[in-house]
Amino acid sequence: MTASHSPFARKLGAFVALSDRELIALDGLHTRRKVFPSGRDMIHEGQTNHSAYIVASGWASSYKILSDGSRQIVDFQIPGDFLGLRSVLCRTADHNIEPVTTLEASEVLASDLLDTFTDMPRVATAVLWAASRDEAMVVEHLVGVGRRDAKVRIVHFLLELKSRLKLVGMATSAGYDCPLSQNLVADALGLSTVHVNRVLRELREDGLLTFRHGHVEIHDLDGLIAMSNFDRTYLDEEGPMLI
Amino acid sequence: MTASHSPFARKLGAFVALSDRELIALDGLHTRRKVFPSGRDMIHEGQTNHSAYIVASGWASSYKILSDGSRQIVDFQIPGDFLGLRSVLCRTADHNIEPVTTLEASEVLASDLLDTFTDMPRVATAVLWAASRDEAMVVEHLVGVGRRDAKVRIVHFLLELKSRLKLVGMATSAGYDCPLSQNLVADALGLSTVHVNRVLRELREDGLLTFRHGHVEIHDLDGLIAMSNFDRTYLDEEGPMLI
DNA sequence: CGCGGTCTTGAAGTAGCTCAAGGAGCGTGG
């Protein structure tokens, strides 16, 4: 696998060892590309009959708004991730999706996907794997919000992001670019913006990491992993798990 | 559909209108029945090569334990629910499952399920629907833990449970039996046991609901729905959504 | 009858919230 493949192909290639033919087929799903501006919902809760997408570039957020106006962000989507895969199945979306940055995404027809599956069953395995990884991430997110204090929660979140970005070549162990505002992080982690700011300052002062100006710099990876009990094997595998 | 069918068949019948032949086929999945004692894990995190089950009677909990010993319960399973469906796919479980009460469950082989699917595609639709409902419930759970205060969180939780139990004939609008200890509720909702106790007392004093001695009594359904902004349509449909 | 789990209540502490106000970066229009 080379860097010339799409983030989507790179990601799946990390799960399941794929042949060139299979990787090219995955890239082939990237026709019908669209661009979405940031800050405007591309999928509304309750909306029916929309499509699924694969993110080509940019970040998005899926979230719910409560009656009192507060927002819970369920997950962020980065290049290579599916957007709204489940809501295609359910026919009606159960949450909103809004680009965080300008977003390029390719519309994926269920039929195209299924054709690829019958043609190349290993691809089906990989997609299923990716889908259940997404579900596992929501569970992990729930655990964090329910039982971890703010500092550990934020560290865990930033490490997870690092692992995910690394998979598509957008992060190193030293750091990564991150377009999320402190407000977005707060709404994802069930905290207030103010508190996120304070914790980020503490982490900076402790020499653990710096998150500023859209960039996360990791100063002490071992320290971060130790304090957050981040599971290295959870998302951070080197090489495909299934040969 | 009559009450003589299994909870599983009842539940799916509420999603998709199923013929007698289809309902009977679903009941047919309930061979290979096993009994699990309460309080002992039936599936461990990291365990591989275990089976999926359908709960026939009793309650179970799926949860994760953090390094500091605290526990986050991700979901409870009631009769008619799948147990460990995703971990069959992933090969290795990403959370523990422990019966809350004595549990009767039927082992389901992936092959049996797939045979039923090819034979009766509507069943596949129904199972897929149930699976994505489960996922939607985890998301809703995350929203609650992240953004709702303790009172609303508990009310929402108990109303959701009511809706789910109603689907399998184990609850009425007046109330239901609930074997969960306050400690279990606390670990599901990211609260302390003590605080759950206090909030429950408040709800009782406000004449909204009583949760005592393993029984939830609903005194003021409209009041509860109003204060928690519970979405009536979310799980509470009357009649199948897909004819 | 005593014992472990659950429930209940009080008292005191604290993590994280809200409110408030100022600064820094940046696009936009005068």
Added chain:
DNA sequence: CCACGCTCCTTGAGCTACTTCAAGACCGCG
């Protein structure tokens, strides 16, 4: 080119919704 109006970041001060600790009551069970 500067002034403006954003949005985002930063910091302080005070508050409150929760937590932890502690102790007693209840209850089913061996």
